[in-house]
Amino acid sequence: MEPCDQRLRDAFDPERFRAEGHRAIDLLADYLVRALAGASDLPVLPWRPPGELVAQWPAELAVGPSDDDVAALLPRVLAGSTHLHHPRYVGHQVTSPLPVAALWEMVSALLNNGMAVYEMGPVGTTIERSLLRWMGGVLGLGAAADGVLTSGGSLGNLTALLAARQAKAGFDVWSGGAHAGPPLAILACQEAHYSVRRVAAILGLGEAGVVSAPADERFRLRPERLDDARRAALAAGRRPFAVVASAGSTATGAFDPLEEVADFCREHDLWLHVDGAHGAALALSERLRPRLAGIERADSVVWDAHKMLLVPALATAVLFRDGRRSAATFAQEASYLYAPGAADENAWDVGTRTFECTKRMLGLALYAALRRHGTGFFAAYVERCVDLAASFAARLRRAPDFELATEPACNIVCFRWTPRGVGPGPALDQLQGRLRRRILAEGGFYLVQTRLPAGVFLRTTLIHPLTREADLEALLSTVRDAGRAEAA
Numbered sequence: 042m043e044p045c046d047q048r049l050r051d052a053f054d055p056e057r058f059r060a061e062g063h064r065a066i067d068l069l070a071d072y073l074v075r076a077l078a079g080a081s082d083l084p085v086l087p088w089r090p091p092g093e094l095v096a097q098w099p100a101e102l103a104v105g106p107s108d109d110d111v112a113a114l115l116p117r118v119l120a121g122s123t124h125l126h127h128p129r130y131v132g133h134q135v136t137s138p139l140p141v142a143a144l145w146e147m148v149s150a151l152l153n154n155g156m157a158v159y160e161m162g163p164v165g166t167t168i169e170r171s172l173l174r175w176m177g178g179v180l181g182l183g184a185a186a187d188g189v190l191t192s193g194g195s196l197g198n199l200t201a202l203l204a205a206r207q208a209k210a211g212f213d214v215w216s217g218g219a220h221a222g223p224p225l226a227i228l229a230c231q232e233a234h235y236s237v238r239r240v241a242a243i244l245g246l247g248e249a250g251v252v253s254a255p256a257d258e259r260f261r262l263r264p265e266r267l268d269d270a271r272r273a274a275l276a277a278g279r280r281p282f283a284v285v286a287s288a289g290s291t292a293t294g295a296f297d298p299l300e301e302v303a304d305f306c307r308e309h310d311l312w313l314h315v316d317g318a319h320g321a322a323l324a325l326s327e328r329l330r331p332r333l334a335g336i337e338r339a340d341s342v343v344w345d346a347h348k349m350l351l352v353p354a355l356a357t358a359v360l361f362r363d364g365r366r367s368a369a370t371f372a373q374e375a376s377y378l379y380a381p382g383a384a385d386e387n388a389w390d391v392g393t394r395t396f397e398c399t400k401r402m403l404g405l406a407l408y409a410a411l412r413r414h415g416t417g418f419f420a421a422y423v424e425r426c427v428d429l430a431a432s433f434a435a436r437l438r439r440a441p442d443f444e445l446a447t448e449p450a451c452n453i454v455c456f457r458w459t460p461r462g463v464g465p466g467p468a469l470d471q472l473q474g475r476l477r478r479r480i481l482a483e484g485g486f487y488l489v490q491t492r493l494p495a496g497v498f499l500r501t502t503l504i505h506p507l508t509r510e511a512d513l514e515a516l517l518s519t520v521r522d523a524g525r526a527e528a529a
């Protein structure tokens with residue numbers, strides 16, 4: 042046998058995979074024990090300047106093989122990474138994935154069923170479509186709802202707004218291009234995710250193609266101001282075709298008043314897109330569902346499973362109330378797809394519904410996790426996060442040296458440290474930034490910051506299923522101590 046053949050055979054040796062796989066799982070399970078317990082020798086974020094890390098991870102690669110197995114590299118990767126399973130991870134809206142979901146991600150990686158066409162991923166495709174119908178049902182979108190799983194909320198917003206434009210522009214933008222008709226506009230709250238502006242630029246509208254309506258004091262879209270935005274767009278020679286509302290805005294977790302926005306859209310024949318990347322999961326809870334009232338009237342909804350559904354990134358549902366819109370988004374020949382009877386088999390090729398060609402089996406982990414734990418588990422998890430945020434907010438209100446930005450509408454809480462003698466302004470803003478850097482360097486917590494109209498605020502997402510009240514009490518003393526050290 043050729044020596045090269047032997048090397049290839051070795052690389053695919055199932056017995057080596059078995060042994061190494063067991064070692065990898067053991068290492069990861071040991072890691073989970075420490076991370077979930079918030080072990081004192083495990084900083085949430087082992088912060089190092091990039092220049093230092095780059096020296097530790099050079100791409101000086103040998104031509105020949107090494108005997109290193111997973112045990113040689115994995116501990117170093119773990120040690121240098123940000124630990125999302127640490128209960129004091131309260132940073133960005135990325136979840137600490139369920140172990141079972143991580144296992145199924147590995148299955149997806151090994152099977153590698155590309156899924157652009159049905160025959161490249163029959164199980165992946167059907168699971169995806171079943172999940173989408175289930176998610177559409179949870180949101181109340183009706184029996185005709187359908188959609189696609191894609192790689193992230195940003196790409197999801199692009200996908201939905203492409204469909205919106207094709208449906209409402211009044212001319213065939215897909216074939217003729219954006220210049221084949223009048224300039225278009227998207228109406229959105231000033232608090233909308235930054236991807237909406239990017240989408241506008243990608244669609245050829247320019248960033249000025251997003252016309253903003255102001256938010257109220259709780260960062261919710263003011264529906265009575267939408268008509269001003271519409272008129273401003275018209276006055277600028279643009280034809281509005283869609284309104285983007287947030288169900289859980291990124292900065293503060295605010296829920297826009299969807300009923301009023303839906304009324305406005307019906308009155309003016311506009312597409313209603315709800316960016317529920319973070320907050321759509323609240324629909325799983327009977328108690329929290331009213332915060333999403335009106336979402337069932339949306340033309341399209343984006344819902345990230347890697348945020349509040351405990352699965353690894355990226356897995357985003359793009360849902361359409363009229364499921365046929367999903368098949369028409371990227372359709373060069375939409376009329377063919379809409380033709381009675383002909384659409385059926387094509388509709389199973391998910392590549393027609395997303396910009397992606399090859400993609401992972403994006404629904405596998407979520408499907409398996411839902412089956413394992415049951416939908417009630419997810420509802421309880423979402424409720425726990427939201428309740429914890431409410432009690433954290435109450436704690437902040439009681440503390441005289443802290444200011445709460447607003448009552449949290451979900452599990453995102455923004456606040457700042459306001460020591461006596463430092464009023465709002467650049468000094469207070471810089472202080473928040475400096476104390477945050479100090480906390481990151483110490484590694485006790487991971488939290489982020491955001492700029493709101495009143496200034497810079499610290500921002501936390503209580504997304505870890507095991508974060509406790511005691512952790513939040515400790516967070517306040519950590520912020521206070523870091524603030525005092527920085528103010529001194």
Ligand SMILES: *Cc1c(COP(=O)(O)O)cnc(C)c1O
Nearest residue numbers: 193194195234290291316318319
């Ligand atoms: C996180 C988020 C996005 C972006 O989603 P990705 O999956 O990170 O691309 C979009 N909109 C809102 C409201 C978000 O919170």
